[in-house]
Amino acid sequence: MLENKTITVTIDGVPVSVPAGTTIMEAAETLGVHIPRLCYHPSLSRQGSCRICIVEVKDMPYFMTSCSVEVSEGMEVRTNSPEIRQARRDIIELLLDNHPKECQTCERDGNCELQRLAYSLGVRERLFEGQRKSFDIEASGTSVVRDSEKCILCQRCVRVCSEVQGVYNLSQQSRGFGTVVTPAHFQAMDESVCVQCGQCINVCPTAAFLEQNHTEFVWQALADPAKHVVVQTxxxxxxxxxxxxxxxxxxxxxxxxxxxLRRMGFDAVFDTDLGADLTIVEEANEFIGRLKTGPLPMITSCSPGWINFM
Incomplete structure (x- = not known):
C-alpha cells in the first residue's frame, strides 16, 4: 500500500529513504539540510508561490519547489548549488526592490524572515528603481494593523484564516502593483468578518500584519502623577x-x-482569579440546568476571537 511504501532519494550526494508522499523539503530536513522558504508553513497547505525553496533535480529542465514537489524513486537533488543560490538571491532582490526601505525602524527588525534571508544570501543593496506598490497603512482597527506595502504575497495569512480558523476573511485581490491581501470588497479589518484572533499576525513572515501596540500610551499614563494606574492580569x-x-x-x-509591574510604576496589580473562578461556577450551574431542560450544546469561552467567531 502507498502509506507503507518507502522512497529512496539522494540529496546533496547523501541517500535517504522516506515514506511515499514526502516532499523534497521534508526529506532534506531528515538529513539536517535546511532549505530556505517564505510561503511555506508546516501547519498550512502547500503553496509554492515564493519560489525561495527551489532546488535542482537531475534531468529536470527547470528548478522545482521543494515545499510542494514530492520525492520519487531515484530522484537526485541539489539544494545549494551556485545556480540555486543565485536564483534565490534574484528572488530576494526583486522582493526587496518592491519593499519599504525602513528595516531599521520596522517593528519586525531582527525578527523578519525576509530580512534574515537577505542577510543569509548576501543581499545588501537594492538593484532596481522604478514603480513600486503603494498602500495606506490601516492602523484604525481594534487589534490588527495592516501594512500592505510590506506584504510579499506569500498568502500564509489567507491560508491560516481559511484552513485553520475557518473564517475566510482574507483573499488576494487585484493585479500587478495593485495586488493586495484584503478582506472582501477592500473592507477595513474591523468592518469585515475578522474575529480578531491574531493568527494572520502569527504567521506573517514580515510586518504586513502587526498587533496594535499601546506600549507608549501605558508609559505616558505611568508618567502622569495625576493618574492612578492599575494592571489586571x-x-x-x-x-x-x-x-x-x-x-x-x-x-x-x-x-x-x-x-x-510595581517597579515599572503601576499603582496596583490585580489578578482575575476570583472572576475566573466565579465564571466557572456559573458555567457549571448553567450546564447542569441545560442538561436537564436544554437547550444544548452549550459553548463557552473567554477568548474574544472565539466569541466574535460565534
Missing part, C-alpha cells in the same frame, strides 16, 4: 510569560511579575 499569564524571558515552560512567575 489573566490567570494564564503567570505560567506563560516566563518563556519570553528564557525560563522553563510552565515556571510560576507570579511574584516576579508583580514585582516587575
Amino acid at each position: 489573566a490567570p494564564s499569564i503567570r505560567a506563560t510569560i516566563g518563556e519570553g524571558f528564557g525560563l522553563e515552560r510552565g515556571t510560576p512567575t507570579t511574584g516576579r511579575m508583580i514585582t516587575a
